[in-house]
Amino acid sequence: MIVSVVAGNPKPASRTLTAASLLASTLTGKEPDHVVDVVDLGAGLLGWGDSAVAAAVETVAGSDLVVFASPTFKATYTGLLKLFLDQFSTSDGLQDVTAIPLMLGAGPAHYMAPDLLLKPVLVELGATVPAAGLYVVDKLYDDTEAFQPWVDRWGSIVLASANATVSAGDR
Amino acid sequence: MIVSVVAGNPKPASRTLTAASLLASTLTGKEPDHVVDVVDLGAGLLGWGDSAVAAAVETVAGSDLVVFASPTFKATYTGLLKLFLDQFSTSDGLQDVTAIPLMLGAGPAHYMAPDLLLKPVLVELGATVPAAGLYVVDKLYDDTEAFQPWVDRWGSIVLASANATVSAGDR
Amino acid sequence: MIVSVVAGNPKPASRTLTAASLLASTLTGKEPDHVVDVVDLGAGLLGWGDSAVAAAVETVAGSDLVVFASPTFKATYTGLLKLFLDQFSTSDGLQDVTAIPLMLGAGPAHYMAPDLLLKPVLVELGATVPAAGLYVVDKLYDDTEAFQPWVDRWGSIVLASANATVSAGDR
Amino acid sequence: MIVSVVAGNPKPASRTLTAASLLASTLTGKEPDHVVDVVDLGAGLLGWGDSAVAAAVETVAGSDLVVFASPTFKATYTGLLKLFLDQFSTSDGLQDVTAIPLMLGAGPAHYMAPDLLLKPVLVELGATVPAAGLYVVDKLYDDTEAFQPWVDRWGSIVLASANATVSAGDR
Numbered sequence: 001m002i003v004s005v006v007a008g009n010p011k012p013a014s015r016t017l018t019a020a021s022l023l024a025s026t027l028t029g030k031e032p033d034h035v036v037d038v039v040d041l042g043a044g045l046l047g048w049g050d051s052a053v054a055a056a057v058e059t060v061a062g063s064d065l066v067v068f069a070s071p072t073f074k075a076t077y078t079g080l081l082k083l084f085l086d087q088f089s090t091s092d093g094l095q096d097v098t099a100i101p102l103m104l105g106a107g108p109a110h111y112m113a114p115d116l117l118l119k120p121v122l123v124e125l126g127a128t129v130p131a132a133g134l135y136v137v138d139k140l141y142d143d144t145e146a147f148q149p150w151v152d153r154w155g156s157i158v159l160a161s162a163n164a165t166v167s168a169g170d171r
Numbered sequence: 172m173i174v175s176v177v178a179g180n181p182k183p184a185s186r187t188l189t190a191a192s193l194l195a196s197t198l199t200g201k202e203p204d205h206v207v208d209v210v211d212l213g214a215g216l217l218g219w220g221d222s223a224v225a226a227a228v229e230t231v232a233g234s235d236l237v238v239f240a241s242p243t244f245k246a247t248y249t250g251l252l253k254l255f256l257d258q259f260s261t262s263d264g265l266q267d268v269t270a271i272p273l274m275l276g277a278g279p280a281h282y283m284a285p286d287l288l289l290k291p292v293l294v295e296l297g298a299t300v301p302a303a304g305l306y307v308v309d310k311l312y313d314d315t316e317a318f319q320p321w322v323d324r325w326g327s328i329v330l331a332s333a334n335a336t337v338s339a340g341d342r
Numbered sequence: 343m344i345v346s347v348v349a350g351n352p353k354p355a356s357r358t359l360t361a362a363s364l365l366a367s368t369l370t371g372k373e374p375d376h377v378v379d380v381v382d383l384g385a386g387l388l389g390w391g392d393s394a395v396a397a398a399v400e401t402v403a404g405s406d407l408v409v410f411a412s413p414t415f416k417a418t419y420t421g422l423l424k425l426f427l428d429q430f431s432t433s434d435g436l437q438d439v440t441a442i443p444l445m446l447g448a449g450p451a452h453y454m455a456p457d458l459l460l461k462p463v464l465v466e467l468g469a470t471v472p473a474a475g476l477y478v479v480d481k482l483y484d485d486t487e488a489f490q491p492w493v494d495r496w497g498s499i500v501l502a503s504a505n506a507t508v509s510a511g512d513r
Numbered sequence: 514m515i516v517s518v519v520a521g522n523p524k525p526a527s528r529t530l531t532a533a534s535l536l537a538s539t540l541t542g543k544e545p546d547h548v549v550d551v552v553d554l555g556a557g558l559l560g561w562g563d564s565a566v567a568a569a570v571e572t573v574a575g576s577d578l579v580v581f582a583s584p585t586f587k588a589t590y591t592g593l594l595k596l597f598l599d600q601f602s603t604s605d606g607l608q609d610v611t612a613i614p615l616m617l618g619a620g621p622a623h624y625m626a627p628d629l630l631l632k633p634v635l636v637e638l639g640a641t642v643p644a645a646g647l648y649v650v651d652k653l654y655d656d657t658e659a660f661q662p663w664v665d666r667w668g669s670i671v672l673a674s675a676n677a678t679v680s681a682g683d684r
Contacts, residue, residue, distance in 0.1 A: 010560065010599075043556040046593070047523065074603060075454060075637040079596030080559070086523075086592045111451040112417060115294055116458055117630070120286050123303050124588040128328055130301035132294050157299055157335070164331055181389065181428075214385040217422070218352065246466040246625065250428045251388070254421030257352075261416060282622040283588060287629055288459070295417040457633050465628055465645050470670055472643035474636050499641055502677055506670070 001159075001166050004034040004063040008070040008081020012039050015141035016104055020069035023102060023134070023147050027155050032067075034059050038084045045083045057087050065098050065162035068122060071138065072105035076117045085121055094127035098162040101133035104141060111135045130154075130161045172330075172337050175205040175234040179241040179252020183210050186312035187275055191240035194273060194305070194318050198326050203238075205230050209255045216254045228258050236269050236333035239293060242309065243276035247288045256292055265298035269333040272304035275312060282306045301325075301332045343501075343508050346376040346405040350412040350423020354381050357483035358446055362411035365444055365476070365489050369497050374409075376401050380426045387425045399429050407440050407504035410464060413480065414447035418459045427463055436469035440504040443475035446483060453477045472496075472503045514672075514679050517547040517576040521583040521594020525552050528654035529617055533582035536615060536647070536660050540668050545580075547572050551597045558596045570600050578611050578675035581635060584651065585618035589630045598634055607640035611675040614646035617654060624648045643667075643674045 005024050007017035017037055024032040036056045044050025060066055068085075070077035088094060101118035103110065114133025122129050131154035140146035176195050178188035188208055195203040207227045215221025231237055239256075241248035259265060272289035274281065285304025293300050302325035311317035347366050349359035359379055366374040378398045386392025402408055410427075412419035430436060443460035445452065456475025464471050473496035482488035518537050520530035530550055537545040549569045557563025573579055581598075583590035601607060614631035616623065627646025635642050644667035653659035 039559070042559065045559070046552070046555065073599045074601075074634050076634060079592050079594070079599045081592070082595050083592030086586045090587060108450045109453040112454045112458065115291050116287070116454065120283075121587050121589060123286055128301050130299050130332060157332070160335055161301060161328070161332070164328070210388070213388065217381070217384065217387070244428045245430075245432060245463050247424075247463060250421050250423070250425030252421070253424050257415045257421045259416075279621045280624040283625045283629070287625065292416050292418060454633075457636055458629065462628050470643050472641050472674060499674070499677070503643060503670070503674070506673055
């Protein structure tokens with residue numbers, strides 16, 4: 001199973017990225033195979049055809065399980081994350097990818113954002129998103145216990161979904 | 172696999188109900204095991220503790236795969252459907268149920284409603300909702316071809332999810 | 343200015359109703375002219391043409407300012423409130439009405455629901471909804487201080503909007 | 514009344530920009546005072562503190578009426594537009610601004626996006642958004658008739674709201 005993490009925080013090596021990697025490793029028992037810190041892609045995100053952006057898109061699209069993570073800006077995901085998602089093709093850009101929407105925020109007020117706002121974008125790209133989204137208060141970004149209840153509740157469902165595409169890829 | 176259909180149209184035996192049953196049978200190759208035409212539950216929906224309502228809730232909660240269907244009223248699902256969903260317990264009322272949000276409407280303008288509005292309610296009840304929601308223009312309510320592209324794209328994913336709970340129930 | 347309050351809590355004379363009335367009186371300096379406790383309308387809500395329901399719809403539609411209030415059930419407004427809203431005509435059922443979406447909930451997690459979920463239904467009915475929605479933690483339902491920041495921020499905007507329809511009605 | 518237009522299309526001088534300007538002029542009877550074609554701001558959008566970005570933010574924040582326009586990418590507004598909106602301060606970045614959410618798309622399927630997705634971001638920034646959002650099929654981008662029904666229905670409400678801040682600014 002190829003596991004990737006995408007973090008859409010304008011600050012490099014952010015808490016968002018740490019949280020996404022921690023969620024992935026808690027869930028799968030291994031470090032993620034690929035980490036895309038979107039801000040590293042820089043100005044190539046503002047147009048079409050940048051090779052580093054294209055490579056990152058290809059890596060993510062070729063994964064079986066991807067955590068898409070964003071801090072909460074203006075009560076939703078960041079423009080930076082959306083800029084990257086805009087690079088995928090509609091309907092099938094994330095086909096055969098099981099996706100997890102993860103958002104971090106200062107307080108509990110934006111708890112609904114992963115399911116109401118980030119998940120629909122991933123679905124539009126063709127991802128399979130079987131679980132509830134996850135919202136974590138950002139000061140708990142590296143606290144495994146903040147992720148454990150979600151992993152206990154949704155982990156086997158998400159892994160079964162991701163494993164199904166692994167098997168499909170083997171055919 | 173226990174398959175149910177829930178239709179939240181104030182008109183009994185509606186096109187909504189026909190469409191939901193057709194989607195279920197196209198997907199599974201058999202008639203649904205249970206059909207809940209919510210309007211039949213009547214005034215018992217307005218309070219708590221009605222026995223017919225409780226039985227319907229239990230039937231749905233005990234299913235492996237459920238199509239939740241609604242016409243589009245005021246750009247979202249009906250109050251009638253929500254009245255029924257309000258009877259389930261939060262977080263686990265639909266645990267181990269794979270759910271499909273289906274909405275019908277007069278034109279294409281409300282195409283986004285199943286994913287943005289109906290799906291989050293089902294997720295809040297604990298359902299696994301791995302596929303994109305489905306919106307069908309209501310004059311095509313009994314046209315298998317209106318459902319086939321969705322079934323081709325999402326059918327195996329939804330069935331795998333539902334089968335997983337069948338297996339879990341067998342343990 | 344005709345001011346009404348609509349409360350969609352299945353429990354009669356609920357905290358929701360008290361909160362909505364308190365918001366209206368804090369905002370306008372007078373008791374609301376009309377209070378619709380939706381649950382009192384009973385089974386007439388389940389069909390079309392009930393005279394008490396029609397009278398309540400007419401009262402609300404003829405108001406200049408209306409607080410639409412709901413507890414949070416399954417992370418959104420209640421089926422009961424939606425059942426009442428389904429009785430209004432689309433696009434113009436609330437034309438010339440300035441509406442305020444108000445939701446109460448046990449904790450802060452559903453803070454986004456009034457703006458993301460209840461407001462769009464009111465807009466679809468043709469209401470003018472110039473302000474942010476308001477979410478109040480339900481144990482503060484009768485605490486004026488829980489409403490004051492919203493009134494300070496949005497009160498004059500909402501009142502100006504409502505007064506405009508009063509003037510229009512006078513022409 | 515200071516009127517601005519913001520267009521978040523990665524293509525400069527886009528149909529989105531033309532449509533937004535046409536909506537503004539149809540509504541106010543004059544050309545917009547300021548036009549922000551977000552893509553022109555370039556890589557400065559990816560961080561904080563760029564002077565051209567800061568100037569554009571200040572211009573928009575100091576306007577009375579602003580059309581925020583985006584093509585539909587992945588069933589919502591563009592990452593580019595959100596990148597610009599992320600530069601405003603939360604809650605008061607658009608205080609005393611009356612905002613109109615405008616989206617263009619290839620077909621009618623994403624008709625709900627302006628109200629469900631773009632409007633909440635503007636409200637979070639403190640804008641007054643009294644009217645329904647507007648969605649226009651993109652081939653009609655320069656057809657006044659595509660905008661006229663919205664202007665007829667919501668124009669006086671939006672102008673009254675914008676005029677209120679003009680008056681406030683005069684005090």
